[in-house]
Amino acid sequence: MKIQEIREIIKLVDGSSIEEFSYEFEGVKVKMKKNGSGTAQQTLNSAAQTPQQPKAVEAPSASAPTKESEAERLVSQETPEIPASSDSAYHKILSPMVGTFYESPSPEEAAYVQVGSKVTADQVVCIVEAMKLFNEIEAEVDGEIAEILVKDGQLVEYGQPLFLVKAN
Template identity: 45%
Template sequence: MKRSELTEFELEEEGFKLRLSRKNGDVIPQIVHAAPMAATTPPFPVATAEAPAPEKPAEEKGISVIKSPMVGTFYRAPSPESAVFADVGTKVSADSVVCIIEAMKVMNEIQSELSGTITEVLVENGEAVEYGQPLFKVKTA
């Protein structure tokens, strides 16, 4: 405290308060335990046992799922005026681009990595997606 010429320092965290004060060159530490905080509603939703689990696509024989390789925003077409990359009934190969995921202002083309026919699109255009989230169902040969 002498080097920085501080005369007082106070730190307060959950249930703990530390105050250092320098008077006449002497440092006098004071530790005060704050009263426990009253229970309040947390600022974010808390999952409860009754909350339904997110729906997972049912595993079907001969059906594979194309999953998101990253977190971002899902787009079905390269621009609003363009046709979609893949729709129900579209035949895809392993290197077919099926959508774009925007992450940090970068447009990432997502390839099918499967060969087959798209049977279902599981995400809406412009929707936020998470890593590993199912995007399309593909009927493999």
């Protein structure tokens, strides 16, 4: 089960009158229970564990087993490390909100920009969707796209770097 799917389930449960939700699929069990304030709490369990011992599900590996959990892997995948040297040389285009990153206006169309694309300050470089509203994100500076830090369809946080731009 992907983290995005879990987040969608949390949103649905939070917005409904359901007090408790449990789901099991391919050995992964997701159980959510609203507390007194109406917010959902989640617990992930593998099939062999008891509900009193929540644990992150281990990521399957074709090679040697790893101790990195699925959640840790997804978090590290969603928030890439930016080299310290890039801070002074590049302008970061940050996400102005929590939402889903889209590189193109629709799935059938080409991405707004790619690495190496020349951009102007008022040029749209991506869309961040939040609550069914599609917000166009502009480059903010004239320059060249040096790096795209997130993947299409990935959830992004407020203030998370989306692009590195080598300013003119």
